[in-house]
Amino acid sequence: MNAAHTDIAILGGGLAGGLVALALARWRPDLSVMLFERETALGGNHVWSFFATDLSPDGEALIAPLVDATWTGYDVHFPAYARTLMTPYRATTSHRLDRALRQALPADAIVTGVQVTDCTATTVTLGDGRNFTAGAVIDARGTHDLSSLTGGWQKFLGQRLKLARPHQLKRPIVMDATVEQVDGYRFVYCLPFARDEVFVEDTYYADDPKLDRDALAQRIAAYARAKGWDVLGVMAEEHGVLPVVAGGDFDRLRATAGHGAALAGARAGLFHPLTSYSLPDALRFALALVRWPGLGVSDLAEFSEKYALNHWNTAWYYRKLTALLFAAAQPGDRYRVMQRFYRLDPRLIERFYAGESSAMDKLRILVGRPPVPIGAALGVLTGLGSQPGLLNPVVVG
Numbered sequence: 001m002n003a004a005h006t007d008i009a010i011l012g013g014g015l016a017g018g019l020v021a022l023a024l025a026r027w028r029p030d031l032s033v034m035l036f037e038r039e040t041a042l043g044g045n046h047v048w049s050f051f052a053t054d055l056s057p058d059g060e061a062l063i064a065p066l067v068d069a070t071w072t073g074y075d076v077h078f079p080a081y082a083r084t085l086m087t088p089y090r091a092t093t094s095h096r097l098d099r100a101l102r103q104a105l106p107a108d109a110i111v112t113g114v115q116v117t118d119c120t121a122t123t124v125t126l127g128d129g130r131n132f133t134a135g136a137v138i139d140a141r142g143t144h145d146l147s148s149l150t151g152g153w154q155k156f157l158g159q160r161l162k163l164a165r166p167h168q169l170k171r172p173i174v175m176d177a178t179v180e181q182v183d184g185y186r187f188v189y190c191l192p193f194a195r196d197e198v199f200v201e202d203t204y205y206a207d208d209p210k211l212d213r214d215a216l217a218q219r220i221a222a223y224a225r226a227k228g229w230d231v232l233g234v235m236a237e238e239h240g241v242l243p244v245v246a247g248g249d250f251d252r253l254r255a256t257a258g259h260g261a262a263l264a265g266a267r268a269g270l271f272h273p274l275t276s277y278s279l280p281d282a283l284r285f286a287l288a289l290v291r292w293p294g295l296g297v298s299d300l301a302e303f304s305e306k307y308a309l310n311h312w313n314t315a316w317y318y319r320k321l322t323a324l325l326f327a328a329a330q331p332g333d334r335y336r337v338m339q340r341f342y343r344l345d346p347r348l349i350e351r352f353y354a355g356e357s358s359a360m361d362k363l364r365i366l367v368g369r370p371p372v373p374i375g376a377a378l379g380v381l382t383g384l385g386s387q388p389g390l391l392n393p394v395v396v397g
């Protein structure tokens with residue numbers, strides 16, 4: 001029997017694969033698309049947040065059906081001060097991504113509940129023995145082997161809490177670093193979804209990827225008690241252990257995922273080195289792809305490699321900042337780096353999160369008395385100081 005054929009095969013129906021599929025359906029309906037996901041639902045189990053200023057108008061339009069909540073600003077709390085920033089903030093959910101994809105693609109274009117076991121630049125093999133051919137294959141199966149990177153970890157447990165009474169939060173708290181500083185830089189993140197529903201995430205910038213779920217759940221409960229919230233139950237829970245990148249070997253990162261297919265999303269290294277967030281980059285990549293004149297006729301793998309290399313090169317500054325956070329600051333003092341950062345101009349902060357800092361921003365972030373020992377900071381910035389250790393290899397998929 002002949003293998004079924006599609007113009008574009010997307011492996012992994014998570015954030016990046018899903019956004020590429022939505023962008024193709026919207027702007028390149030002339031191309032047939034197939035999306036392969038090992039789980040039965042698309043998108044996993046996530047709340048993905050972002051600042052409205054991270055996105056272009058086309059990016060906003062593409063993500064609009066995924067948005068579950070919008071806020072006109074957010075707060076940060078540090079031991080030395082609290083501040084409200086009027087940058088709009090948004091949250092999307094996996095559930096909405098699943099729904100948007102099933103509306104945008106024909107039913108037989110989505111294959112779920114079966115693992116991709118092998119692929120090349122133009123072929124896909126599934127665990128149930130089915131084979132497909134494609135004009136191009138895009139591998140968006142999420143984080144792969146991180147052994148080529150150095151840095152630390154951002155790890156967290158998030159719970160959506162149902163409360164007996166309104167929480168009284170006016171807007172999200174993107175960082176509450178007034179909590180006890182343990183296991184590196186610790187902060188709590190709160191998204192008020194409804195008057196009596198709040199998503200609370202206990203987060204750490206840590207050297208060690210080990211996540212003690214029960215300890216974090218207890219700290220979330222303690223945080224809720226301290227806020228005076230009477231918790232009726234946990235409606236949903238998610239956790240993450242994400243790489244925070246201080247350095248690495250781009251060629252090796254690509255080679256470990258190497259089977260000739262184009263790469264997208266976290267698998268391609270398309271995320272912010274310091275926040276590990278990937279939504280803005282996933283959107284930008286999807287938009288760049290559908291605008292690329294060669295799509296459908298030229299080598300997509302080469303396009304994706306050039307795109308990822310450019311991202312890696314332009315992100316050098318954020319890797320230096322990660323190194324500053326992890327190597328120059330003692331774990332218990334890491335909060336001082338963010339405390340200083342959040343005193344800066346709101347536009348600079350917006351460009352930082354979007355991964356679009358200007359040359360002046362880069363200088364501005366570093367000038368002045370550093371919140372870490374000056375010798376250690378200079379060592380890191382000149383490349384002479386101690387570097388953070390290797391990320392423990394994480395091999396997924």
Ligand SMILES: Cc1cc2nc3c(=O)[nH]c(=O)nc-3n(C[C@H](O)[C@H](O)[C@H](O)COP(=O)(O)OP(=O)(O)OC[C@H]3O[C@@H](n4cnc5c(N)ncnc54)[C@H](O)[C@@H]3O)c2cc1C
Nearest residue numbers: 012014015016038048049116142240265266277278279397
């Ligand atoms: C809990 C959590 C919360 C996060 N919150 C944010 C946030 O608020 N904002 C933000 O910008 N970033 C956030 N991130 C970071 C990052 O954006 C996400 O990890 C994002 O999902 C990465 O997108 P991706 O498409 O590369 O990978 P994924 O979304 O993980 O998608 C990969 C998909 O491939 C599938 N897959 C894997 N192997 C196979 C296989 N062999 N065959 C078929 N399918 C396969 C997986 O099941 C998955 O659905 C968060 C991460 C986590 C873990």
